[in-house]
Amino acid sequence: MEYRKIKDQENYEDTSQNDIESLHRKPLSGVVINSAPSSLGGSTKSSWKLKSIVTLALTLLTSSQAILIVWSKRAGKYEYSVTTANFSVEALKCAMSLVALAKIWRSQGVTEDNKLNTSFDEVSVYPIPAILYLIKNLLQYYIFAYVDAPAYQILKNLNIISTGVLYRIILKKRLSEIQWAAFILLCAGCTTAQLNPSSDHVLQTPFQGWVMAIVMALLSGFAGVYTEAIIKKRPSRNINVQNFWLYIFGMIFNLIAIIVQDYDEVMNKGFFHGYSFITVCMIVNHALSGIAVSMVMKYADNIVKVYSTSVAMLLTAVVSVFLFGFHLSLAFFLGSTVVSVSVYLHSIGKPQPQK
Amino acid sequence: MEYRKIKDQENYEDTSQNDIESLHRKPLSGVVINSAPSSLGGSTKSSWKLKSIVTLALTLLTSSQAILIVWSKRAGKYEYSVTTANFSVEALKCAMSLVALAKIWRSQGVTEDNKLNTSFDEVSVYPIPAILYLIKNLLQYYIFAYVDAPAYQILKNLNIISTGVLYRIILKKRLSEIQWAAFILLCAGCTTAQLNPSSDHVLQTPFQGWVMAIVMALLSGFAGVYTEAIIKKRPSRNINVQNFWLYIFGMIFNLIAIIVQDYDEVMNKGFFHGYSFITVCMIVNHALSGIAVSMVMKYADNIVKVYSTSVAMLLTAVVSVFLFGFHLSLAFFLGSTVVSVSVYLHSIGKPQPQK
Numbered sequence: 001m002e003y004r005k006i007k008d009q010e011n012y013e014d015t016s017q018n019d020i021e022s023l024h025r026k027p028l029s030g031v032v033i034n035s036a037p038s039s040l041g042g043s044t045k046s047s048w049k050l051k052s053i054v055t056l057a058l059t060l061l062t063s064s065q066a067i068l069i070v071w072s073k074r075a076g077k078y079e080y081s082v083t084t085a086n087f088s089v090e091a092l093k094c095a096m097s098l099v100a101l102a103k104i105w106r107s108q109g110v111t112e113d114n115k116l117n118t119s120f121d122e123v124s125v126y127p128i129p130a131i132l133y134l135i136k137n138l139l140q141y142y143i144f145a146y147v148d149a150p151a152y153q154i155l156k157n158l159n160i161i162s163t164g165v166l167y168r169i170i171l172k173k174r175l176s177e178i179q180w181a182a183f184i185l186l187c188a189g190c191t192t193a194q195l196n197p198s199s200d201h202v203l204q205t206p207f208q209g210w211v212m213a214i215v216m217a218l219l220s221g222f223a224g225v226y227t228e229a230i231i232k233k234r235p236s237r238n239i240n241v242q243n244f245w246l247y248i249f250g251m252i253f254n255l256i257a258i259i260v261q262d263y264d265e266v267m268n269k270g271f272f273h274g275y276s277f278i279t280v281c282m283i284v285n286h287a288l289s290g291i292a293v294s295m296v297m298k299y300a301d302n303i304v305k306v307y308s309t310s311v312a313m314l315l316t317a318v319v320s321v322f323l324f325g326f327h328l329s330l331a332f333f334l335g336s337t338v339v340s341v342s343v344y345l346h347s348i349g350k351p352q353p354q355k
Numbered sequence: 356m357e358y359r360k361i362k363d364q365e366n367y368e369d370t371s372q373n374d375i376e377s378l379h380r381k382p383l384s385g386v387v388i389n390s391a392p393s394s395l396g397g398s399t400k401s402s403w404k405l406k407s408i409v410t411l412a413l414t415l416l417t418s419s420q421a422i423l424i425v426w427s428k429r430a431g432k433y434e435y436s437v438t439t440a441n442f443s444v445e446a447l448k449c450a451m452s453l454v455a456l457a458k459i460w461r462s463q464g465v466t467e468d469n470k471l472n473t474s475f476d477e478v479s480v481y482p483i484p485a486i487l488y489l490i491k492n493l494l495q496y497y498i499f500a501y502v503d504a505p506a507y508q509i510l511k512n513l514n515i516i517s518t519g520v521l522y523r524i525i526l527k528k529r530l531s532e533i534q535w536a537a538f539i540l541l542c543a544g545c546t547t548a549q550l551n552p553s554s555d556h557v558l559q560t561p562f563q564g565w566v567m568a569i570v571m572a573l574l575s576g577f578a579g580v581y582t583e584a585i586i587k588k589r590p591s592r593n594i595n596v597q598n599f600w601l602y603i604f605g606m607i608f609n610l611i612a613i614i615v616q617d618y619d620e621v622m623n624k625g626f627f628h629g630y631s632f633i634t635v636c637m638i639v640n641h642a643l644s645g646i647a648v649s650m651v652m653k654y655a656d657n658i659v660k661v662y663s664t665s666v667a668m669l670l671t672a673v674v675s676v677f678l679f680g681f682h683l684s685l686a687f688f689l690g691s692t693v694v695s696v697s698v699y700l701h702s703i704g705k706p707q708p709q710k
Binding site: 178188 | 509532533536539540543544546547550552554555557558683684685686689690692693696699700703
């Protein structure tokens, strides 16, 4: 059962309302256009609406992503090289950002906020999330020396805690006591929902395995929180420009990965060897999810992102019952209950305004 | 742990500190003695202290109870008849109440509040909890036609929810939204902590099994809440008198059970056949736990009782690791985390005073 895959799918910036608009050839809503270009401070109601739309989009995209993965696995093993698929995702996101920008330039002209040109000062931090993910992905090869795959799925829930802690430390945002309690519950609930008879293996994880799992959780949490910091540092900057630069570095790092890992295969069989209809669906889905993550970072925050992907994990399992005849365990029901209570507590537990 | 503080602290009577006092032959504290005989309205601090002591006592007694059961099971199967043991527990509690009363009569004289004589009006409701438990115990024989023993352990957690709901409906006491959320978490957490690879059987429980489990949870919850209502109805009445009458009916109903189930065995082998040292320990422990439950009902409430016994369940598991070499599962850690957060939320989520 594959629900988690996606969780590390943290793409960095955002773009998406305009991307989606340009993709679907119909404006999403006036709200989006109004609040897109500059500071969002304006209307509380429309920013709330925007926040809900991007969160819902992320949740649906993330769960359909997991379902596509299960579907593709059922269809047989991967025939294409994963590195080229990752590169294609970054390239597609980059192209979507440019299309959205072109549309904006046509309607509003080129301004200081939506021009593609940038300063070294602005762009210098953009490679950092990509580098953090690269290190994390490298570590991922080594952790399997100490931890098996199901145990790794369980340990990945540490990301939830690390994101919360780093969000608090780096972005200096407050969570109320109830929201902290809710966050611990989210982590416990997600893990419970994934329990299976072999999960207890994770308790035999050796010390090195724990250290690596914690380091990976911190890297992943740090990358997410750092991306939010980058995007929110310049509130008036158009998100499509921010995305464009993030994705450019994503393309560069994935190109390096292709050269290191799959150079011969790509040279002999071609870049798109083994791509099927489902591969294309997955790439489009990953690109849209990536853009949704960026939008959540811009208009909401990492906490919303974590909740969104956790709820998506549960949704995926429920949908898989109908699509693939999966059985839900008692642990899944208990975990879902805890996650639901956590979502409720998070929403009622907003911190009191500071005096 | 003092969850609901003083708010509902209309303690109507009490007795138990004197019970314990008489048992241990040393006064528990000045507080206890001061607050013993009549209305407690006085010191908030001492009622808080009293509440904490009774809650702690219940938690420790309940967990040692479970450990004694494991110990006795390890020692071999029960050789004594369970009905005589239950009768002995009721008789011992009755005797303890009388000893405590005798002590009070000697120091304070016989008053309206501590006299043993009672009116039909007062005593008429006392058999009801005993009858409810009797019906529940009868149903217990039938439910095993539909549900196996491990699944029954899981379903018993429905008691937590039924107690909360009936507490709200019958005693008309408020729980805040956060406390309700905490209560759902308590149920989910306790169930999670008890998960084992065969727990999923419970999802195959037939409809009749669910109905019986729910009816039993309601009976058990109703008996608990009704006992609290009886004890709190006359705040100034001494708890030892109330206990005495409750336990008298307990003795009567258990006597009926002996006659129905074990008449021949008792006649042939004697009342105390098969009793060992550990049997006596269990009887004493059950008697003390029963008194602790009454005290919690008097000075706290059913909600505190549920929390106390849930925490005791977790304590038991931890102690069993050391005593019996049990292994704790990942599910246990997750469930314990959820229960801990629940206790925390319950304590910070006190309802705002009503205007």
